[in-house]
Amino acid sequence: MPFVAGSLVLGVFLGGVAGGVAFPTLPNLGPLLGISPLLVGAILAINRATRLVLNAPAGSVLDRVGTRRPMLVGFAVMAAAPFGYVLGLDPPLGLSSAAVFLLARICWGVGSAFVFVGAFSTITHVTSADNRGRWVGYMRGGQSLGFPAGLIVGGLVTDAFGYATAFTVAGVAGLVATGAAAAVLPNLSPDVSGSAGLRAIPDLVWADRRIGAVGLVNFAVRFLFAGVLLSTVVLYARTNDIGFVGLSEVGASGIVMAISVVFSSTTTVLAGRYSDRLDDRAAVTLPAIVALGLGFGLLALRPTLPGTVAGVALIGVGVGGTNPPLLAYLGDISPEGDVGKLGGVYNAFGDLGSSLGPVVALPLVEVLGFRSGYLLCAAVAVAVGVLVVATLLGSGAETPAVETTGGD
Numbered sequence: 001m002p003f004v005a006g007s008l009v010l011g012v013f014l015g016g017v018a019g020g021v022a023f024p025t026l027p028n029l030g031p032l033l034g035i036s037p038l039l040v041g042a043i044l045a046i047n048r049a050t051r052l053v054l055n056a057p058a059g060s061v062l063d064r065v066g067t068r069r070p071m072l073v074g075f076a077v078m079a080a081a082p083f084g085y086v087l088g089l090d091p092p093l094g095l096s097s098a099a100v101f102l103l104a105r106i107c108w109g110v111g112s113a114f115v116f117v118g119a120f121s122t123i124t125h126v127t128s129a130d131n132r133g134r135w136v137g138y139m140r141g142g143q144s145l146g147f148p149a150g151l152i153v154g155g156l157v158t159d160a161f162g163y164a165t166a167f168t169v170a171g172v173a174g175l176v177a178t179g180a181a182a183a184v185l186p187n188l189s190p191d192v193s194g195s196a197g198l199r200a201i202p203d204l205v206w207a208d209r210r211i212g213a214v215g216l217v218n219f220a221v222r223f224l225f226a227g228v229l230l231s232t233v234v235l236y237a238r239t240n241d242i243g244f245v246g247l248s249e250v251g252a253s254g255i256v257m258a259i260s261v262v263f264s265s266t267t268t269v270l271a272g273r274y275s276d277r278l279d280d281r282a283a284v285t286l287p288a289i290v291a292l293g294l295g296f297g298l299l300a301l302r303p304t305l306p307g308t309v310a311g312v313a314l315i316g317v318g319v320g321g322t323n324p325p326l327l328a329y330l331g332d333i334s335p336e337g338d339v340g341k342l343g344g345v346y347n348a349f350g351d352l353g354s355s356l357g358p359v360v361a362l363p364l365v366e367v368l369g370f371r372s373g374y375l376l377c378a379a380v381a382v383a384v385g386v387l388v389v390a391t392l393l394g395s396g397a398e399t400p401a402v403e404t405t406g407g408d
Contacts, residue, residue, distance in 0.1 A: 004122075004126055004184050004185070004186055005122075005123055005126060005127070005135045005138070005139070006138070007180050007181070007183070007184035008119055008122060008123065008139065008181070008184070008185070009135075009138045009139050009141075009142040010142065010177070010180055011075065011115075011119075011177040011178075011180045011181045012115065012116070012119050012139055012142045012143045012146065012177075013142035013143065013145060013146040013149075013177075014146065014173045014174065014176055014177035014180070015075065015078050015112070015115055015143075015146060015173075015174060015177050016142070016143050016144075016145070016146020016147045016149070016150060017146045017147075017149050017150040017153060017170070017173045018078060018079070018081075018082055018150060018170040018171065018173045018174040018177070019047075019078075019108065019112070019146070019147060019150055019170075020146065020147040020148060020149060020150020020151045020152075020153070020154060021082065021150045021151075021153055021154035021157075021166055021167065021169070021170035025154050025155075025158050025163055025166055025167070029089075029097075029163065033088075033089070033097040033098075034097070035097060035098045035101075039098045039102075042102065043098065043101045043102055043105055044105075045355070046102055046105045046106055046109065047105040047106065047108045047109035047112065048109065048351055048354060048355055049109070049355065050105075050106050050108075050109025050110060050113070051109040051110075051112055051113045051116075051347070051351055052348055052351040052352060052355060054109065054110060054113040054114075055113050055117060055344035055345070055347040055348040055351065056341060056344040056345055056348055057344070058070070058074075058113040058114045058117045058118075058340070058344055059117045059121070059339075059340035059341035059342065059343050059344025059345070060340065060341050060344070061114070061340070062114070062117060062118050062121050062340030063121075063337055063338060063339065063340040063341055066187060067118045067121050067122045067125070067185065067186075067340070068185045068186065068187045070114045070118060071114055071115055071118035071119075071122070071181060071185060072178065072181055072182055072185065073111075073114060074110070074111040074112065074113070074114030074115040074118060075111065075115055075174070075177055075178040075181045075182075076111070076178050077107050077108075077110055077111030077114075078107075078108055078111035078112055078115060078174050078177070078178075079111075079171055079174025079175045079177065079178050080104075080107060080111075080171070080174075081104045081105065081107045081108035081111065081171075081174070082104075082167045082168070082170035082171035082174060083167070083168070083171045084100060084101070084103060084104025084107065085101060085104055085163075085167040085170075086164050086167045086168060086171075087100050087104075088100035088101040088104060089163060089164055089167075113344075113347075116143070116347055117340055117343045117344045117347055118340070119139055119143075120136070120139070120327060120331070120339075120340075120343035120346070120347075121339045121340040121343050122185065122186070123135050123136055123139055123331070124136075124331035124334070124339050124343070125339065126186065127331075129276075129332055130276055131276055132276065132328040132331055132332065133271075133272040133273060133274070133275035133276040133281055133324055133325060133328040134272050134273040134276055135272070136272050136324045136327045136328045136331070137268050137269045137270070137271060137272020137273060137275075137324035138269060138272065140268050140272070140323050140324055140327065141265050141266075141268040141269045141272075141320075144261065144264055144265050144268060144320075145261070145265045148257075148258065148261045150170065153166075153169065153170075154166050154170070157169050208333065209391050210329075210333055210391055210392055211330070211333070211334075211342060211345070213387055213388070213391035213392055214326050214329060214330050214346060214392070215345055215346055215348075215349035216349065216384075216387060217285065217289075217322060217326060217384055217387065217388060218322075218323070218326060218346055218349045218350045218353070219349040219350065219352055219353040220353065220380060220381075220383075220384045221289075221292065221318070221319055221322050221323070221350075221353070221384070222349075222350040222351070222353035222354045222357070223353035223354070223356060223357045223360075223380075224292065224296070224315075224353075224357070224377050224380060224381065225260075225264075225292075225315060225318075225319045226353070226354040226357060227353055227354055227355075227356060227357010227358055227360070227361055228357050228358075228360070228361040228364075228373075228377055229260070229296075229312070229315060230257060231357060231358040231361040231362060232361050232362065232365050232370070232373075233256055233257060233312075235362075235365065235370075236299070236303070236308075236365075236370055237256065237308070239303075239370060240303035240304075240308075240370070242256075242303070242304070242305055242308050243305070256308060256309070256312050257312075259309060259312050259313055259316065260312040260313065260315055260316040260319075261316065262316065263312075263313045263314075263315075263316030263317050263320065264316035264317070264319045264320035265320060266320065267288070267316065267317045267319075267320030267321045268320035268321075268323060268324055269320075269324075270320075271284050271288065271320060271321040271322075271323075271324050271325055272324030272325065272328065275324065275325040275328055275329075276328075280393060280394060281325045281328055281329050281332070282325060282326075282329050282388065282392035282393055283393060284321060284325040285321065285322045285325050285326060285388055285392070286385060286388055286389070286393070287321065288317065288318045288319075288320070288321025288322045288325075289318060289321075289322065289381055289384050289385045289388065290318075290381075290385065291314045291315075291317040291318040291321065292314070292315055292317075292318025292319065292322075292381045292384075293318075293377075293378040293379075293381030293382055293385070294314050294378075295310075295311045295312065295313070295314030295315035295316075295317075295318060296311070296315065296374045296375070296377040296378040296381065297311075297374070297375065297378040298310055298311035298314065299311035299312070299370070299374045300370065300371045300372075300373075300374035300375045300378065301371070301375075303370065303371075318381070326346075327343075327346065329392070330342060330343070330346055361373075364376070
C-alpha cells in the first residue's frame with residue numbers, strides 16, 4: 001500500500017508541475033501570438049471550467065469501471081496537453097493559436113478531472129480509517145506543491161531556452177507521471193451492484209447532511225484562498241505599498257503567495273497525519289478555519305509587511321488544515337460503491353469556489369476596500385466554523401443509507 005500511494009503522490013505532483021508551467025508563460029504569449037487579453041483569460045480558465053463540469057461524471061465512471069483505466073487515460077490526456085501548447089506556437093492546418101491553446105486546455109481539464117478524483121478514490125480504497133488522513137495529506141500536499149513548482153520551472157526554462165522547450169518539459173513531466181501510474185496503479189474492482197447512478201448524486205448528497213457540509217466547507221475555503229486572496233494580493237500589495245527590497249509589488253506578491261503555499265503544503269501533511277489519531281477527525285478543521293479567519297482579519301487590520309506575511313501564513317495554515325481531514329472524513333463516510341462520485345462532488349465544490357472567487361473578489365475590494373472586504377472574508381470563515389460545529393463534529397463516521405438506482 002505505501003508504494004502504491006507514494007507513487008500516486010509522485011504522479012499527482014508531476015501532473016501539477018506540468019499544469020503550473022502554463023501560468024507564467026501563456027499570459028506573455030498573448031501579444032506575441034496576437035491573442036487578446038480576454039482570450040488569454042479564457043485559455044487560462046477553461047481547464048477549470050471543464051473540470052468543474054466533469055468532476056461528478058468522472059467519479060461515476062471511476063465507480064463503475066474501476067480506477068486504473070480511467071486514471072491512466074486521464075494522465076495520458078494531461079501529458080498530451082503541453083504538447084498541444086507547442087503546436088499552438090505554430091498552429092497547423094490554418095488553425096488559430098487561440099483555438100489550439102483552448103483545445104489543449106480543455107484536454108487538460110478532462111484529464112485532471114479523472115486524475116484528481118481517481119487519486120482520492122484510489123487512496124480511499126487502499127487505506128483504512130487508521131491511516132487514511134496521512135496518505136490523503138501526502139496526496140494533497142503533492143498536488144499543492146506541484147503547481148508552484150511548475151510556476152518556477154516554467155519561468156526559468158522559458159527564460160533560458162524559450163517557450164517551446166518549457167512546454168516540452170511540462171509534457172515530459174506528464175509522460176513520466178503516466179508511466180509511474182501505469183506501473184503502480186492497482187486494478188481496483190468496481191462495486192457495480194452497490195453503485196448509485198449519476199442521476200442519484202443529489203440523493204447521495206441530500207441523504208446525509210455531512211456530505212453537503214464537507215462540500216460547502218471546501219467551496220468556502222477555495223473561494224477565500226484561490227478565489228479572493230490570489231486574485232487580489234497584487235492589488236493589495238500595491239495599495240498598501242507592501243514590498244521587499246528591490247522588488248516591485250508583483251514580485252512581492254509572488255513571495256507572499258509562495259509563503260502561503262509553503263505553509264499550506266506543510267500543514268496539509270501534518271493535519272492529515274494528526275487526524276488519524278483522533279476519534280473525530282473533523283475536529284482538526286476547526287482550528288484551521290480559525291486560522292483562516294484570523295489571517296484575513298490580520299490582512300485587513302495590519303496592512304504592513306510583517307502583518308501581510310503573518311496573515312498569508314495563517315491563511316495557508318487554514319487551507320492546509322482543512323483539506324486532508326475533510327477528504328479523509330468523506331472517505332470514511334462514503335458508501336463503498338460511490339467513493340468516486342462523492343470525491344467528484346467534493347472537487348466540484350472546490351472548483352466552483354475557485355472559479356467564482358475572482359469574479360466576486362475584484363468588484364468587492366473596489367466597492368468596499370481591502371479592509372472591509374477582507375473583514376467580510378473573515379466573517380465567512382466564522383460562518384464556516386459554525387457549519388462545522390453544527391454538522392460534522394461528533395457526528396461519527398457511519399456511512400449514509402441510500403437506495404441506489406443502478407443505472408444512469
